[in-house]
């Protein structure tokens with residue numbers, strides 16, 4: 657097997673791993689922002705219409721959710737950003753009235769979005785930059801052995817060509 661394919665294969669795995677790592681960090685920091693934003697969330701049970709409050713931890717915990725949103729492209733500090741705006745967001749919480757996990761609509765969605773979006777945007781951009789820089793570093797690091805392998809391969813081809821010329825010369829001199 658050509659060493660260059662091995663290098664390329666390992667590089668792909670490292671790159672994919674890196675992108676996944678950054679993605680996980682991004683999602684995690686996004687969740688952290690919701691936890692950090694110091695406000696109570698009012699929700700309304702879709703089954704019994706009862707209104708109750710949920711903790712920040714409960715809100716940021718992953719689970720079944722359904723939503724309706726629109727994406728709008730806005731100019732933000734000189735860069736175009738696609739911003740998702742939720743019109744409706746419901747998540748399964750334990751309803752104190754029903755005593756079961758039911759879908760509850762988040763009522764203070766506007767407030768929540770206004771508070772979290774600039775911070776989320778900054779963190780998102782930060783992880784995007786880290787991802788790009790890391791990606792370049794990986795490419796450069798793997799470029800060194802790749803270049804060496806390439807040169808070795810070229811040398812081998814050159815050697816083979818030389819050998820063939822010599823063989824032909826020998827044949828000719830006979």
Ligand SMILES: [Zn+2]
Pocket residue numbers: 701702703704705706751752753754755758
């Ligand atoms: Zn209920």
